[in-house]
Amino acid sequence: MKRASELAVVRWAYAKQIMAAAGIADRRVEAAFAAVPREHFLGPGPWPILRWGRGYVTTPSPDPVYLYGDVLVGIIPERKLNNGQPSLHAMLITSAAPRRGEHAVHVGAGVGYYTAILHRLVGKSGRVTAIEFDPGLAERVARNFEGHPNVEVVQGDGSRVPIDPANVVYVNAGATRLADAWLDRLCDGGRLILPLTTSQGFQGPESSVPIERRGAVFRIERHGNEFSARRISAVAIFPCEGMRDPESEAALTAAFAKGDGREVSRLYRHGDLPEERCWLRTPDWCLAYS
Ligand SMILES: C[S@@+](CC[C@H](N)C(=O)[O-])C[C@H]1O[C@@H](n2cnc3c(N)ncnc32)[C@H](O)[C@@H]1O
Numbered sequence: 001m002k003r004a005s006e007l008a009v010v011r012w013a014y015a016k017q018i019m020a021a022a023g024i025a026d027r028r029v030e031a032a033f034a035a036v037p038r039e040h041f042l043g044p045g046p047w048p049i050l051r052w053g054r055g056y057v058t059t060p061s062p063d064p065v066y067l068y069g070d071v072l073v074g075i076i077p078e079r080k081l082n083n084g085q086p087s088l089h090a091m092l093i094t095s096a097a098p099r100r101g102e103h104a105v106h107v108g109a110g111v112g113y114y115t116a117i118l119h120r121l122v123g124k125s126g127r128v129t130a131i132e133f134d135p136g137l138a139e140r141v142a143r144n145f146e147g148h149p150n151v152e153v154v155q156g157d158g159s160r161v162p163i164d165p166a167n168v169v170y171v172n173a174g175a176t177r178l179a180d181a182w183l184d185r186l187c188d189g190g191r192l193i194l195p196l197t198t199s200q201g202f203q204g205p206e207s208s209v210p211i212e213r214r215g216a217v218f219r220i221e222r223h224g225n226e227f228s229a230r231r232i233s234a235v236a237i238f239p240c241e242g243m244r245d246p247e248s249e250a251a252l253t254a255a256f257a258k259g260d261g262r263e264v265s266r267l268y269r270h271g272d273l274p275e276e277r278c279w280l281r282t283p284d285w286c287l288a289y290s
Helices: 004-022 026-035 039-040 086-096 114-122 135-146 182-185 245-257
Strands: 046-050 055-058 073-076 081-083 102-105 125-132 152-155 166-171 186-197 214-221 225-232 266-268 278-281 285-288
Touching: 004 026, 004 086, 004 114, 026 086, 026 114, 039 073, 039 081, 039 114, 073 225, 086 166, 086 186, 086 225, 102 114, 114 125, 114 166, 125 135, 152 266, 182 186, 245 278
Parallel strands: 102 125, 102 166, 125 152, 166 186
Antiparallel strands: 046 055, 046 073, 073 081, 186 214, 214 225, 225 266, 266 285, 278 285
């Protein structure tokens, strides 16, 4: 077992490696990853690590060093519910750009590891609302943040739980549509990170559809009553409870049949746009090219 000082060095190297893997440079995000102990959130090891092609492989021992790779760790392996890939989150969180003093809402907190990264970035003067649907996990998040008055943990559906105005809404589960609250409660200049996934969007490499055509994460930024939108990544991710239905899934599948969404630049909260201006078009909202 490593001593705390040795783990601090391991975490520092890990933070550098995942930032490099994500192709990004952000000193604050890197420092947050170097500071937050992943094992504190995942509980005692050994841990099941998802190894592509081999499924979950248990770490040889409870040494936390095994958590400091760019690896997904099973939280509830039988449901394929994982603590997500650090390089993906490093990139998404960098894009969300939580600043000191801001309010970040984390939808789908799992056991709270990435909540802790957000917490570190907003600092003592900011706050985080962590929403987790699974009651057992929500309890674990609450325990993991005992003694942190600026982290509020709520068990429930993150598309329905009332939230205070937020600078960042960080959604960590795959939706087929948009919750009104995520835009209504976004402050001016606020950023929403939104994974949109088709029915194939929770498959691993076993899917015959390329990942770029199964799911994408969009960054939406509010400017008054207008919203810019940009695809920031492909994604395969656990489904979002309450935010999927056959109609919107069909619209999303049609969008992915056209392309991966990288030409999207605007979000409109109505459906009155000509088809040729839209990647995704629904009666209530659109992701459009202009
Ligand atoms: C891919 S897991 C990610 C967990 C966490 N972000 C991590 O990486 O450790 C998605 C999480 O979202 C939760 N979830 C799904 N739908 C939700 C909803 N509508 N509101 C809040 N949480 C939800 C699931 O229970 C699960 O814990």
